[in-house]
Amino acid sequence: MSLNNIFQFFVPKDKKFFPLFEQASANLILLAETLHEAVNAPKEEREDYYKKIEELEATIEEITHKTHLELSRNFITPFDREDIHSLIKAIDNVADYMHGAASKMRLYQVEKITKSIRKLTEINLEACQLIGAGIKDLKDMKDHKAIKETCKKINKLESKADSVFDKAVADIFENETDAKNIIKYKEVLSALESASDKCKSVSNVMEQISVKHS
Numbered sequence: 001m002s003l004n005n006i007f008q009f010f011v012p013k014d015k016k017f018f019p020l021f022e023q024a025s026a027n028l029i030l031l032a033e034t035l036h037e038a039v040n041a042p043k044e045e046r047e048d049y050y051k052k053i054e055e056l057e058a059t060i061e062e063i064t065h066k067t068h069l070e071l072s073r074n075f076i077t078p079f080d081r082e083d084i085h086s087l088i089k090a091i092d093n094v095a096d097y098m099h100g101a102a103s104k105m106r107l108y109q110v111e112k113i114t115k116s117i118r119k120l121t122e123i124n125l126e127a128c129q130l131i132g133a134g135i136k137d138l139k140d141m142k143d144h145k146a147i148k149e150t151c152k153k154i155n156k157l158e159s160k161a162d163s164v165f166d167k168a169v170a171d172i173f174e175n176e177t178d179a180k181n182i183i184k185y186k187e188v189l190s191a192l193e194s195a196s197d198k199c200k201s202v203s204n205v206m207e208q209i210s211v212k213h214s
Helices: 003-010 017-039 043-073 081-107 115-140 144-175 179-212
Strands: none
Touching: 017 043, 017 081, 017 115, 043 081, 081 115, 081 179, 115 144, 115 179, 144 179
């Protein structure tokens, strides 16, 4: 048994931080689902989805704030304080960029949703679901192989999102003649692609935590 495992044996079971991580990841999945539903809904129905996304992003922000408060109150933590901060911040960043994409579609009144936008929301949804699975495995800290595999899948999705983004931007410049539309679509696509980058950041933190405790 490693020193980390021996130490964990004597540390009281965490009742503060993992419930917050689980709440954050559950709301993140719901936000990603709502965004994916929004881009597949008729334009007249999207406003309700955008409002729900705004509420979910605010909820995740509040959970992030609570996590930072718990860090200042508690001496004993389930793993390194820096990693707790990095993990919740990384999850919050994913929510920020998905919310940013929705806000841009709403503000710029993007009516025609492209296949690339739908594909990127689908990729982000899958990555967020994997983040949820990774958080559950981190809580048990037993199946490090599963955590590594989850992180690998998230990283592959990020690479896939890069490819979708590059092709979509090339298509816009080739086929779109209205400069305003070029700016609109590029900003929305960029926010969605950045969200997938932030999913990879969550993956990196989860893998780092797992390696430290294996």
